[in-house]
Amino acid sequence: MLTIDAHLDLSMNAMEWNRDLTRPVGEIREREKGMKDKPDRGNNVVCFPELRKGDIGIVVATQIARYVAPDNPLPGWHSPQQAWAQTQGQLAWYKQMETDGELTPITDLASLNKQVQQWTSTKDHTGSPIGYILSLEGADSMVTVGHLEKAYRYGLRAIGPAHYGPGRYAQGTNATGGLGPDGRALLKEIERLNMILDATHLCDDSFWEAMKHYNGHVWASHHNCRALVDHNRQFSDDQLKELISRGAVIGGVMDAWMLVPGWERGKSTPASTNCTLEVLIDHMDHICQLAGNADHIGIGSDLDGAFGKEQSPLEIETIADLGRIPSLLKKRGYSDADVEKVMHGNWLRFLRKAWA
Structure with missing residues (x-):
């Protein structure tokens, strides 16, 4: 079954981890x-051959480069200009992968439908280009709001204003505070360009301010539920209900600390915490109970997002194991139609509406 993964840090792995994703895991x-x-060295689970093996024909692939002020202890770049240049290097890698036939860009309805048709018309995907929608995780690298239009022209179609910590346009995970005038100006430009706002990583203050000022299409590419794992990286039920009311899709993320409570970095293991794909289904099912249907969940795995097998659900040997999800959903009583929604249908419906 065609599978869509709405969050993979492919260029980060290629350019910062120095992984040749054309090679086997x-x-x-x-x-x-x-x-x-x-x-996570030696524990990677993502590469192009495994994406093809898992029938993952469309991904949302990121650019990412954080700006850090002098008092910010997080890793990152010391100026927005450096962060912008880093994203441009990542873009160059994506373009080279297009030239080599590994990836194909999806930027509008026509290219989306073409990729779906080509991918689903054959069972053997050896050598088939994987479709990718370009997203920016954290807006710090936008030197000015005007840079967003430049990014749109080269193919950027989704953007999350924040990542971890304080940002230039919004506050992210483990931070507090609102958007400010620059953040609100960025939202207006996202809306003007008909780009997708990714609410992932927005702290509570910035999330609610964004919902107040933004009227365009919004999704949460990789997010789980605070009701099950109590941390500000997760969304509360009120936040999930707000997203549901706006027609959003929320992608289930597979970083273990967001799946099971009490995870201790460097100490916990998937086995010691019983972190299995069943736990991911718990988070998905929680959203479905809030919505009253299965129309707002999908996959946003974040696999190899600075973690690997050591911090993934037990069953994940490679990303191809996303193919285990349909049977787990059916075991919970989800219909074949609902399973298709989770694996690709909800993301496709969202994109077709956004790009109509």
């Missing part, structure tokens, strides 16, 4: 054996 792991610069 096992080969990438072998090359990283003994490396200690990143906590």
Whole structure:
């Protein structure tokens, strides 16, 4: 079944982790054996061959580069201009993958429908380009609000104003505070360009201010439920209901600390916390109970988003194991039609409405 994953940090893995995603997972792991610069070395689960194996024919793929002020301890760039340049290097990698036939850009209704038709017309996807929708995670690299139109011209179609900590346009995970005038101006430009606002990572203050000022299309590419794991990175039921009322789709994220309560980084393991894909279904089902239907959930795995097998659900050996989700949904009583919605239908419906 065609699967859509609405959040993968492909260019980050290629350009910062130095992973050749055209190679098999096992080969990438072998090359990283003994490396200690990143906590997930040798535990990667994403590569192009495994995406094809898992029938994952469309992804939302990110650019990401954080600006950090002198008093910000998070890793990042020391000026917005440097952050912009980093995203342009990531863009160059995506364009090279297009040239090599590994990826194909999806920027409008015609290219979306073409990718769906081409992907679903054959069972053997060896060599088939994977469709990607370009998204920016955190808006810090927008040197000015005017840079957003430049990004739209090169294919950017979704943007999350915040990531972790304080940002230039919004406040993110573990931060507090609203958007301010620059953030509100950014929202107006997102709406003018008919881009998708990604509410992921917005802190509560910035989330509610964004909902007050933004009238365009909004989704949460990779988010779980605060009712099940109590942390500000998750959405409260009130936030989820607000998104549902706006027709949003919320992508289930597979970073273990967002799936099970009490996760301790560097100590907990998927086995010790019983972090399985069943737990992901718990989060999805919670959203469905709030909505009264299965129209607002999808997959936004975030796999290899600075974590690997060591912090993924037990069943995930590679991203192809997303194919285990349909049987788990059916086990919970979800119909075949609902399963199709989760695997691709809800994201397609959202995009077709946004780009009509």
